[in-house]
Amino acid sequence: MNITNTLYKITFASVLAAIVMTASAAPPKRIFVTNEKDDTVSVIDGATNTVVATIEIGKRPRGIGIAPDGSEVYVAISEENAIAVFDPESYAVLRRFEGGDDPETFAVHPNGNIYISNEDDAKASVFNPKTGEKIAEIKVGIEPEGVAISADGSKVIVTSESTNMLHVIAVPEHKIINNILVGARPRAATFNRAGTIAYATSEISGEVKKVDIASGTVIGKMPLADDKAKPKDVLLSADESKLFVAGGRANRIFVLDANTLEIHQAIPVGKRVWGLALSHDGSRLYTTDGVSNQVSVIDTAMGKVIATVPVGKFPWGVALYE
Amino acid sequence: MKILTRIALGVCFGCLLMSSIVGTELRADEITVLYVGAADSSAHLGARQGLSEANAQGEFMGVQYRMVTVAEMDQTKLTPVAIIAATQPTRLSQLVANYPDLALLNTTAKDTALREQCRGNLFHIIPSTAMLTDAERQWVQNASGSTAQARAWHHTFRKYAASQLNIRFKDQFGISMDDEAWAGWAAMKLLADTIVRQPTLTGAALIEELKTNLAFDGQKGVDMSFRETGQLRQPVLLVEQDKIVGEAPVRGIVDSSDLDSLGLAFCPK
Numbered sequence: 001m002n003i004t005n006t007l008y009k010i011t012f013a014s015v016l017a018a019i020v021m022t023a024s025a026a027p028p029k030r031i032f033v034t035n036e037k038d039d040t041v042s043v044i045d046g047a048t049n050t051v052v053a054t055i056e057i058g059k060r061p062r063g064i065g066i067a068p069d070g071s072e073v074y075v076a077i078s079e080e081n082a083i084a085v086f087d088p089e090s091y092a093v094l095r096r097f098e099g100g101d102d103p104e105t106f107a108v109h110p111n112g113n114i115y116i117s118n119e120d121d122a123k124a125s126v127f128n129p130k131t132g133e134k135i136a137e138i139k140v141g142i143e144p145e146g147v148a149i150s151a152d153g154s155k156v157i158v159t160s161e162s163t164n165m166l167h168v169i170a171v172p173e174h175k176i177i178n179n180i181l182v183g184a185r186p187r188a189a190t191f192n193r194a195g196t197i198a199y200a201t202s203e204i205s206g207e208v209k210k211v212d213i214a215s216g217t218v219i220g221k222m223p224l225a226d227d228k229a230k231p232k233d234v235l236l237s238a239d240e241s242k243l244f245v246a247g248g249r250a251n252r253i254f255v256l257d258a259n260t261l262e263i264h265q266a267i268p269v270g271k272r273v274w275g276l277a278l279s280h281d282g283s284r285l286y287t288t289d290g291v292s293n294q295v296s297v298i299d300t301a302m303g304k305v306i307a308t309v310p311v312g313k314f315p316w317g318v319a320l321y322e
Numbered sequence: 323m324k325i326l327t328r329i330a331l332g333v334c335f336g337c338l339l340m341s342s343i344v345g346t347e348l349r350a351d352e353i354t355v356l357y358v359g360a361a362d363s364s365a366h367l368g369a370r371q372g373l374s375e376a377n378a379q380g381e382f383m384g385v386q387y388r389m390v391t392v393a394e395m396d397q398t399k400l401t402p403v404a405i406i407a408a409t410q411p412t413r414l415s416q417l418v419a420n421y422p423d424l425a426l427l428n429t430t431a432k433d434t435a436l437r438e439q440c441r442g443n444l445f446h447i448i449p450s451t452a453m454l455t456d457a458e459r460q461w462v463q464n465a466s467g468s469t470a471q472a473r474a475w476h477h478t479f480r481k482y483a484a485s486q487l488n489i490r491f492k493d494q495f496g497i498s499m500d501d502e503a504w505a506g507w508a509a510m511k512l513l514a515d516t517i518v519r520q521p522t523l524t525g526a527a528l529i530e531e532l533k534t535n536l537a538f539d540g541q542k543g544v545d546m547s548f549r550e551t552g553q554l555r556q557p558v559l560l561v562e563q564d565k566i567v568g569e570a571p572v573r574g575i576v577d578s579s580d581l582d583s584l585g586l587a588f589c590p591k
Contacts, residue, residue, distance in 0.1 A: 119486065120486065120489060122378065141378060141379060141382065142375055142378055142379070142486075142490075143483060143486055161483065161539075162375065162483070162486070162487075162539070162541070163375075163378060163379045163382070164379070164515060164539070165379070165382060167382070176382070179382040179383060181383070181518065181519055183537070184515075184537055184538065184539035184545055185483075185539050204537070204539040204543075204544070204545045205537050205545055206545070228579070
């Protein structure tokens with residue numbers, strides 16, 4: 001009885017979800033892309049997939065993120081050791097603040113603070129971007145890189161590339177609660193929505209690892225078939241059934257089963273694909289194809305590229321304004 | 323600071339005769355790596371850099387390393403987990419024979435003959451002369467007669483986070499990282515990367531793990547493993563007038579991912 005009931009609920013929920021997804025499959029309003037070698041941000045219109053503006057932002061822009069309320073956009077200006085802030089409607093550069101040494105990747109917390117990895121300092125820093133004030137510093141391993149924040153904001157992962165480790169940091173205590181050894185040169189990580197599991201890419205070992213956060217153990221791993229693959233960004237699909245992995249020099253997006261890590265598909269995109277962003281409804285995946293100077297737009301249901309958008313030189317980070 | 327103090331102590335013990343004083347200083351939870359060779363040489367500074375990075379990693383995992391430096395091996399009563407050596411081929415051969423159960427990591431001797439001997443516990447971190455010669459030959463074929471010198475490392479190397487390693491080394495010692503410094507760093511770092519995953523590994527088990535399971539990030543863009551000759555597979559840099567002009571295996575001449583196109587790939591039958 002219970003089983004039938006549950007099945008009915010699951011079926012009903014899936015149908016409902018399908019209806020909702022179809023109904024709301026509207027593209028993001030704008031897509032912001034940092035161009036590492038142009039010192040600019042390209043603004044792509046989500047409806048037409050064309051560049052409608054280019055913002056002069058500062059030297060070597062890389063990480064990019066949007067405030068939880070959508071009011072402003074943050075860009076790590078690596079060579080100026082700063083975070084630049086611009087308005088997503090007017091594109092006006094509002095201000096900048098000190099972001100520590102060589103800020104590269106960061107993530108925006110639901111409370112509005114940003115968590116930055118400072119590569120040359122073996123530290124992660126927490127900033128209030130409204131005031132530019134540094135709230136905390138956390139000592140991590142050598143060459144920290146990727147930053148991921150759980151949906152409820154209670155945990156942050158920082159990857160240490162040269163130390164081959166994921167550091168799980170508790171918020172608001174800003175204490176490391178677990179250190180998890182993964183493959184060589186972990187680049188990026190992402191949490192599941194419940195915050196119980198994370199996935200991480202390792203560039204040198206060319207693999208994805210799945211880790212259990214509570215026990216701090218590796219519970220799955222999958223080498224990416226292509227030995228040229230130097231995976232970077234990793235994201236879960238909206239329904240959390242699939243994992244999207246940017247394959248770097250493999251010039252493909254790998255689509256893995258989030259449960260088994262089995263590789264289902266490899267979607268060809270441009271050269272040296274690094275950055276990923278998924279629309280809220282999960283229907284569109286945007287990739288930065290570094291060497292091809294373009295953004296690919298993937299329809300996730302069809303599993304193929306539906307548009308390529310020429311942007312600036314060496315697109316790196318991508319953020320969606322919805 | 324604490325780490326530096328420990329290294330300094332280790333160096334000092336090396337100058338003295340190994341005695342019972344060392345024994346009382348040893349802590350049970352520390353993993354000891356012995357360095358045989360001259361203190362403050364390039365390879366030694368590299369190994370010290372590797373030690374500080376090994377301890378930065380170990381701190382998160384409850385593992386601690388110390389490096390004890392000795393000019394000559396016979397002074398010591400230590401039981402190290404492995405030996406990093408920066409010494410002549412004849413001394414290396416003696417060490418290999420005297421300590422058959424210890425992994426011995428060669429950081430300075432490039433002699434191809436040492437690789438041909440295929441000693442079971444001898445690992446070569448520095449590229450062999452044959453590897454460097456092959457790299458130079460590939461480059462000449464590619465660059466229509468332009469000659470370059472093949473090197474394990476270069477202080478201007480930036481790709482694959484090489485610049486971060488160059489910066490860390492220069493910050494700590496005030497000089498540029500060269501080939502032997504890289505080899506010293508890599509020797510200590512690959513030991514630690516292996517041991518941190520299984521801290522109880524010693525002796526023959528550690529040798530076996532290095533031979534079969536290494537996927538080391540030597541900050542040259544690929545995962546490195548050992549050949550059956552004991553040589554660490556690795557790309558090398560091609561340098562002209564103190565500038566990097568290319569990398570080998572040279573793309574267009576061989577498959578650029580075919581690291582075994584450099585030097586002796588297999589033991590002589």
